[in-house]
Amino acid sequence: MRKFATESDLTHIPAMKHALNQKPEYEKELRKAGVRITRPRRIILDILSSTEDHPDAMKIFHRAIEIDDSISLSTVYRTMNLLEDMGAIHRHAFNGGPSRFEQAHGDHHDHLIDIDTGAVIEFKSDKIEKLQEEIAKSLGYDIVHHRLELYARKTEK
Amino acid sequence: MRKFATESDLTHIPAMKHALNQKPEYEKELRKAGVRITRPRRIILDILSSTEDHPDAMKIFHRAIEIDDSISLSTVYRTMNLLEDMGAIHRHAFNGGPSRFEQAHGDHHDHLIDIDTGAVIEFKSDKIEKLQEEIAKSLGYDIVHHRLELYARKTEK
DNA sequence: ATCGGTGCAAAGCTTTTGCAAAAGA
DNA sequence: TCTTTTGCAAAAGCTTTGCACCGAT
Numbered sequence: 001m002r003k004f005a006t007e008s009d010l011t012h013i014p015a016m017k018h019a020l021n022q023k024p025e026y027e028k029e030l031r032k033a034g035v036r037i038t039r040p041r042r043i044i045l046d047i048l049s050s051t052e053d054h055p056d057a058m059k060i061f062h063r064a065i066e067i068d069d070s071i072s073l074s075t076v077y078r079t080m081n082l083l084e085d086m087g088a089i090h091r092h093a094f095n096g097g098p099s100r101f102e103q104a105h106g107d108h109h110d111h112l113i114d115i116d117t118g119a120v121i122e123f124k125s126d127k128i129e130k131l132q133e134e135i136a137k138s139l140g141y142d143i144v145h146h147r148l149e150l151y152a153r154k155t156e157k
Numbered sequence: 158m159r160k161f162a163t164e165s166d167l168t169h170i171p172a173m174k175h176a177l178n179q180k181p182e183y184e185k186e187l188r189k190a191g192v193r194i195t196r197p198r199r200i201i202l203d204i205l206s207s208t209e210d211h212p213d214a215m216k217i218f219h220r221a222i223e224i225d226d227s228i229s230l231s232t233v234y235r236t237m238n239l240l241e242d243m244g245a246i247h248r249h250a251f252n253g254g255p256s257r258f259e260q261a262h263g264d265h266h267d268h269l270i271d272i273d274t275g276a277v278i279e280f281k282s283d284k285i286e287k288l289q290e291e292i293a294k295s296l297g298y299d300i301v302h303h304r305l306e307l308y309a310r311k312t313e314k
Numbered sequence: 315a316t317c318g319g320t321g322c323a324a325a326g327c328t329t330t331t332g333c334a335a336a337a338g339a
Numbered sequence: 340t341c342t343t344t345t346g347c348a349a350a351a352g353c354t355t356t357g358c359a360c361c362g363a364t
Contacts, residue, residue, distance in 0.1 A: 036317095036318060
């Protein structure tokens with residue numbers, strides 16, 4: 001996680017291997033919640049914790065069946081719902097397309113989506129967060145969560 | 158459109174009857190683009206220009222068949238795609254749900270969604286827009302469009 | 315041995331599409 | 340008249356669900 005040399009408060013979160021290999025930790029938490037650690041779930045958790053992109057269910061499914069070809073797509077969907085409910089992952093609907101997922105690592109961030117490649121860059125701006133709070137407050141609301149997505153194209157050189 | 162008495166640059170866009178009754182204007186533009194003004198289209202345009210919410214296709218369809226019960230849902234979808242391509246409406250996918258639409262009136266704005274009622278409040282912050290530009294720039298991108306949604310709950314009194 | 319989880323197939327929901335008939339220009 | 344547009348019904352894409360079997364604890 002590095003700061004950019006601008007006057008802004010932008011934090012770029014570069015190709016972060018999301019807190020890699022916290023598998024045991026995760027399983028502990030899941031067990032505590034009364035969730036069984038099954039083979040499909042372990043595989044899906046592995047995929048999520050080792051990926052750098054924001055795959056959709058189908059993509060996760062394809063990666064999963066390479067490891068165990070008996071896993072079904074329904075299990076992928078069910079597991080994503082379970083993990084989302086537990087707060088272990090976040091769901092996005094970029095462009096209104098199919099849900100894409102990412103492991104929830106501690107700090108919140110927003111997304112810049114490359115409209116040509118679909119690539120996703122994570123970033124964070126405390127200034128924007130603060131402004132959002134101000135806005136909600138002046139409208140008489142408290143923010144529960146928010147979504148900021150920049151759809152962008154690489155600057156022409 | 159009124160300014161709030163805060164130090165922020167927030168602009169609230171209150172229950173704006175989106176540039177009401179520009180029907181003739183719209184039709185002119187559509188004709189110019191070689192689009193035929195049909196009965197279903199006129200009805201859908203009417204609905205869009207007179208509504209204050211952000212209806213989805215099904216809601217538009219139901220309002221439409223009250224005026225002309227021969228209109229089909231496919232026509233609603235086709236018309237929404239047409240109008241979106243022409244830039245006459247904007248499409249949103251709040252919460253990843255079905256697309257919801259609003260007539261495009263000149264100025265861009267973002268949305269605060271009341272998570273209890275589904276109500277949508279429009280607002281605009283030049284400061285946030287500017288920060289977004291800075292962020293994209295420092296990541297080597299130009300913003301094509303963006304989406305900022307605040308999911309919020311009314312402040313407890 | 316329990317009871318939760320899985321795979322499979324079927325269904326659900328939103329959205330798109332093929333086609334013949336209808337209607338703008 | 341000549342295309343475009345429509346309605347209908349069917350299909351497509353993503354996601355959920357019912358059910359009987361399987362497997363983690």
